[in-house]
Amino acid sequence: MTEIQLHDTATRRKVDFRPLDPSNVRMYVCGPTVYDRAHLGNARPAIVFDVLYRLLREVFGAGQVTYVRNITDIDDKINARAAESGRSIGEITEETTAWYFEDMAALGNMLPDRTPRATAYVAQMIAMTEELIAKGHAYAAEGHALFRVRSYERYGSFSGRSLDDMRAGARVEVAPYKEDPMDFVLWKPSAEGQPGWDSPWGRGRPGWHIECSAMAADLLGQSFDIHGGGNDLMFPHHENEIAQSACAHGGAPMAQVWLHNEMLQVDGRKMSKSLGNFFTVRDLFDRGVPGEVIRFVMLSTHYRKPMDWTDEKAREAEAILRRWREQVRDVEPGPIPARILEALADDLNTPEAISRLHALSRAGEVEALAAGAALLGLLGEEMGGWAQAPDVDLSAYGMLLAQARADAMESKDFARVDALRSALQEAGVEVRMSKEGIELLPGSDFDASKLDALG
Known part of the structure; x- marks a missing residue:
């Protein structure tokens, strides 16, 4: 045991x-x-x-x-x-x-x-x-x-x-x-x-x-x-x-x-109505932050340390969860990995458990990833509705960004690339750029109207 x-x-x-x-x-x-x-x-x-x-x-x-x-x-x-x-x-x-x-x-x-x-x-x-x-x-x-x-x-x-x-x-x-x-x-x-x-x-x-x-x-x-x-x-x-x-x-x-x-902070300060950084769980939901993302951010800090909530942490958590959900799609979870169980048994060391989930993800051990995440209350089907990408065609914007990147490789001026990427992210699009190509993933807070200026 x-x-x-x-x-x-x-x-x-x-x-x-x-x-x-x-x-x-x-x-x-x-x-x-x-x-x-x-x-x-x-x-x-x-x-x-x-x-x-x-x-x-x-x-x-x-x-x-x-x-x-x-x-x-x-x-x-x-x-x-x-x-x-x-x-x-x-x-x-x-x-x-x-x-x-x-x-x-x-x-x-x-x-x-x-x-x-x-x-x-x-x-x-x-x-x-x-x-x-x-x-x-x-x-x-x-x-x-x-x-x-x-x-x-x-x-x-x-x-x-x-x-x-x-x-x-x-x-x-x-x-x-x-x-x-x-x-x-x-x-x-x-x-x-x-x-x-x-x-x-x-x-x-x-x-x-x-x-x-x-x-x-x-x-x-x-x-x-x-x-x-x-x-x-x-x-x-x-x-x-x-x-x-x-x-x-x-x-x-x-x-x-x-x-x-320990208590919660917001952007490094104690949450307080007088500081204007007080909000409810429902406020975050209304802003388009999924419950699973809130949970991931919370578990990324050990429970006995102050937890600092930032919007940047929420964006990073959403990107990670999207990637993991893509990996475990249609996968039956295997046995809970001993390394995840051991991390949690060590005074609920959830940050270490998450670190070990990252290792499973990188190694492509998707059955173990699904099982270990489930013990943390993550990646379950009942929590995944937010991660369903909107039915939208972003290929034109992908081509636009790809051309801008190709031009920048010649001119060494990446200002246009940075501007396009920032505009896409502001519209709720996750931008993945690699040597193999460009992938655009609309998030749960995707707002097509913010892309109008890109033409």
Whole structure:
């Protein structure tokens, strides 16, 4: 059996992955808060943990792996969106949840085995909160239930923070009902018009952190194998999950291994609305960038390194995928090559796996190329519609470019060649020039009107 190694955030080192039960491998990943379209940064953990899911299924068996990714449909951002739009909370969450599933599928992600919604697990959240209060790890105050952070001596060790330093560095006004500034909310009152449920502490709704602990315990057990998410969740979300889960379950560790992906940048800068470089997955689709291309760009950077999105990377990815798809057309995939499996088993080294796919492509090992790419969620038939070239005759432009190149070989002035090539590329045409000749391939964003000036 292939040996998998993963970088465990909790121990800050690469560890051998040994599931608690090889016949029942369990993974929980924090999912989206559904109040708007998923932005490009939301796509990264979905893709990263989809590849891990595929790897686990390949190594342990498809029927031996359970992947849970939650939907947060209780949140103040959702409440605010409902208030400003005049739409109901249910209408907003139903619509945005459907958008999320649609966009993630278009990126080539498999649907997790379970996608629980927080609203369906409020009873379990109340029960866990009651358990924490009964054990002295939480307390009720003014309609709230709060976790008593000082009751968990290891609090802060996961994210590498000192509780005293965190307390001293706090800059927010402390609610008068808190015993300690660092205590966090498990349950809070709901105002008129806000979603609420009856509880021992009055009508209210759960805090954010308790939902993942309650859903993971209900669906995967008190201890399971892998917990994942973006590294922006390490503190306070995952730190709080670890504390409340351990205290509720007699000290049992919530997860054996914790994985976190790094954040996304755009053209070398953090993605931000204020910088004007913020866009959603759907924005890219609308600009003609295929989901498979987005996936390839994401996987070209190791998940533990910042991922820099650029349009140039997308163009390069599209050219590579077109070439590979041409190679594997009408080819039945062979067995997954050991070299691809080994790369992914080494802490999901997707850049190395892609490098080895390039080697298979150059060697003409097309059955192996198709099989290895499939393990990464690439080159599947269901993802290939974008690569179907438009039915257009570009032979006249090919002759025009060929003549310009022939003239340039005589005059040593390649300005005309460069101008023609740039115009064709601007129109969405991939230009392949070699000693054997010139090949023009219209892309998914081909725009014939941009070629009118070439005559």
